[in-house]
Amino acid sequence: MTNSPQPEPAALLHIDWTRCDGRGLCTELLPELLARDEWGYPLARTGSAAGSAAERSDIAIPPALRGAAADAVALCPRQALKLTSR
Amino acid sequence: MDAALWAFGRGTGVVSLVALTVTVLLGILTRSGRPLPGLPRFSITLVHRNVALVACAFVVLHVVLLFFDSFAQLTVLDFVVPFFGSFLPFWQGLGTVAVDLLIAIIVTALLRNRLGLRTFRVVHWLTYALWPIALAHAIGNGTDGTSVWFLWLAGLSTLAVLAAVAWRVSARFVEFRSVRTGQLS
Ligand code: SF4
Numbered sequence: 019m020t021n022s023p024q025p026e027p028a029a030l031l032h033i034d035w036t037r038c039d040g041r042g043l044c045t046e047l048l049p050e051l052l053a054r055d056e057w058g059y060p061l062a063r064t065g066s067a068a069g070s071a072a073e074r075s076d077i078a079i080p081p082a083l084r085g086a087a088a089d090a091v092a093l094c095p096r097q098a099l100k101l102t103s104r
Numbered sequence: 105m106d107a108a109l110w111a112f113g114r115g116t117g118v119v120s121l122v123a124l125t126v127t128v129l130l131g132i133l134t135r136s137g138r139p140l141p142g143l144p145r146f147s148i149t150l151v152h153r154n155v156a157l158v159a160c161a162f163v164v165l166h167v168v169l170l171f172f173d174s175f176a177q178l179t180v181l182d183f184v185v186p187f188f189g190s191f192l193p194f195w196q197g198l199g200t201v202a203v204d205l206l207i208a209i210i211v212t213a214l215l216r217n218r219l220g221l222r223t224f225r226v227v228h229w230l231t232y233a234l235w236p237i238a239l240a241h242a243i244g245n246g247t248d249g250t251s252v253w254f255l256w257l258a259g260l261s262t263l264a265v266l267a268a269v270a271w272r273v274s275a276r277f278v279e280f281r282s283v284r285t286g287q288l289s
Contacts, residue, residue: 036119040137040280041137041145041279042145042279043145043146043149046139046145046146056282056283057283058137058283058284075226089146092217093149095135095137096150096221097216097217097220097221
């Protein structure tokens with residue numbers, strides 16, 4: 019990712035932490051956006067490690083990754099993911 | 105014609121059982137959250153689902169083919185209500201029970217994202233009843249049920265499923281379990 023100005027992202031991937039069990043499907047489907055923390059839970063690559071709770075729970079999805087994000091929503095074994103638009 | 109129907113009825117039954125066994129093993133692997141070499145987690149989930157659907161297709165063939173078989177003498181009732189069959193009613197009834205369970209499990213699995221996790225999970229656990237019931241039906245009802253090759257197949261399948269279940273209930277089953285519970289390595 020570059021720092022060039024981007025249009026406002028159309029979609030947000032919301033992670034419900036009360037449901038997520040860190041099974042790692044979303045991090046496989048969206049490796050560009052999500053890493054795994056040391057306990058296996060998804061961690062947004064954007065933003066600082068000490069990013070706000072909102073940054074960690076609502077990940078901006080660029081249009082090119084929309085399909086992968088939809089797959090992650092459908093396949094998350096804990097139904098912890100939701101795609102919302104801003 | 106009857107001989108052909110009977111042969112296909114048997115064959116599709118055996119394929120169903122093998123596919124169900126593979127599905128159970130893949131389902132347990134899915135739950136562990138672990139990938140296989142060359143097969144990421146989301147692929148394992150999808151293969152688990154697809155093999156389950158293949159198993160269903162063969163179960164449908166198995167039931168429909170035997171419906172037209174004059175020896176099995178299935179009625180429409182036997183598709184859903186167990187233990188009223190004319191040929192080995194107990195063992196055939198187990199097959200009907202397995203079909204009922206399979207329908208419930210597949211429907212709730214396909215509607216998982218609408219039904220919510222709890223319903224899905226409770227019904228999905230019925231798989232642990234479905235698999236041995238289907239196996240018992242195969243052994244008790246099947247023409248080949250007590251032939252040597254089939255008993256080998258049944259024995260190896262049972263070993264594989266028991267090993268997977270033993271792994272399932274072991275402490276190290278879930279990935280990251282040790283870091284999450286604060287143990288070292
Ligand atoms: S797929 Fe779902 S349960 Fe797994 S890490 Fe992502 S959000 Fe959590």
